[in-house]
Amino acid sequence: MTQRLFFDCDTGIDDSVALLYLLARTDVDIVGIASTAGNVPVDVVAANNLAWLSLCERGEIPVHRGPDGPLVAPLMTTEDTHGPLGVGYAELPTSDLVVADTDAPDAWLDAAQAHDGELVGLVTGPLTSLATAIRRDPSLPRRLRRLVIMGGAFHVHGNTTPVAEWNIAVDPEAAAEVFAAFGVDGAPAPIVCPLDLTETVALLPDHLVRLAAAAGSTPVEYPDPTDEAGIRSVADNPIVRHLVDAMRFYLEFHDAHDEGYLAHLHDPFAAMVALDPAIADTLPAQVGVELTGALTRGMTVADERGMWGGTPNARIATATDVDAVFDHLIETIASLARQIGGSA
Numbered sequence: 001m002t003q004r005l006f007f008d009c010d011t012g013i014d015d016s017v018a019l020l021y022l023l024a025r026t027d028v029d030i031v032g033i034a035s036t037a038g039n040v041p042v043d044v045v046a047a048n049n050l051a052w053l054s055l056c057e058r059g060e061i062p063v064h065r066g067p068d069g070p071l072v073a074p075l076m077t078t079e080d081t082h083g084p085l086g087v088g089y090a091e092l093p094t095s096d097l098v099v100a101d102t103d104a105p106d107a108w109l110d111a112a113q114a115h116d117g118e119l120v121g122l123v124t125g126p127l128t129s130l131a132t133a134i135r136r137d138p139s140l141p142r143r144l145r146r147l148v149i150m151g152g153a154f155h156v157h158g159n160t161t162p163v164a165e166w167n168i169a170v171d172p173e174a175a176a177e178v179f180a181a182f183g184v185d186g187a188p189a190p191i192v193c194p195l196d197l198t199e200t201v202a203l204l205p206d207h208l209v210r211l212a213a214a215a216g217s218t219p220v221e222y223p224d225p226t227d228e229a230g231i232r233s234v235a236d237n238p239i240v241r242h243l244v245d246a247m248r249f250y251l252e253f254h255d256a257h258d259e260g261y262l263a264h265l266h267d268p269f270a271a272m273v274a275l276d277p278a279i280a281d282t283l284p285a286q287v288g289v290e291l292t293g294a295l296t297r298g299m300t301v302a303d304e305r306g307m308w309g310g311t312p313n314a315r316i317a318t319a320t321d322v323d324a325v326f327d328h329l330i331e332t333i334a335s336l337a338r339q340i341g342g343s344a
């Protein structure tokens with residue numbers, strides 16, 4: 001069955017992998033892509049989305065521009081994590097595609113109304129665009145079939161503050177408004193993919209080797225921490241080449257931050273959950289976002305035991321089969337690479 005999906009992202013390196021995965025899935029109708037400011041400014045996010053779509057010959061998918069910045073907080077970006085243009089060392093061919101006239105919040109509303117009760121929402125960036133859409137039309141949440149959010153950290157250290165995960169920390173007010181609007185009044189409880197789980201989905205160089213080989217790309221390259229920083233891939237397959245260039249930056253970033261020469265694939269995992277929630281174990285919880293704590297602003301707090309007396313408004317993804325996730329991710333993206341690289 002074809003699933004209709006609306007993708008809201010702050011492309012970004014792992015958002016890019018999520019987008020390639022979604023484009024590779026032949027059973028998914030990507031209704032639209034919302035570009036939300038986060039990893040990089042909104043216009044860079046939009047340009048990256050357009051460039052990937054152009055490379056993958058999918059220019060028919062509309063890309064929408066989100067707000068300039070968060071609802072309240074000043075915008076913070078993280079080029080040190082994702083590269084000056086948000087795609088690591090990749091130098092994507094510039095696209096002649098342009099963003100749609102409809103802005104991202106209205107695109108959310110249009111998609112939800114056009115596919116009332118069918119649409120799967122996936123957010124792998126700050127929740128600014130989605131929260132703005134809900135402010136414009138509070139009926140949006142109950143029109144969605146499913147919402148999956150990559151965000152939050154519950155029982156692990158934050159990656160932006162000691163307690164806050166990036167997507168939430170960029171726009172805590174938006175996250176608070178989204179969590180308050182779902183899991184109530186007929187709106188589905190979002191499936192939340194937090195760092196607790198997404199940091200176990202750690203790409204290693206061998207995964208890139210397997211992907212290149214499965215794509216029929218040559219030469220098959222093995223990024224190594226002893227390589228000269230920033231060397232560019234010479235893979236003959238364009239998807240593999242740009243993906244390796246993007247991932248090499250991410251591998252170097254994690255290595256430089258004592259995580260090891262690996263790359264947390266937060267967003268592709270959330271994309272896989274959006275299409276097949278059964279790949280993750282989940283638990284119900286009431287989730288809130290701290291907004292005023294001097295030390296804890298942006299923290300996601302989960303009441304897993306009913307202490308607050310309310311009802312669960314979210315399901316937190318807690319476990320998955322990481323090997324199976326990578327087997328599927330590699331096979332799926334390799335199929336796209338073969339198609340685009342002409343060796344389908």
Ligand code: RIB
Nearest residue numbers: 012014124125166167266
């Ligand atoms: O904390 C990880 C998340 O923040 C990922 O979505 C990454 O792309 C950044 O947006």
Ligand code: CA
Nearest residue numbers: 012015124125
């Ligand atoms: Ca992201």
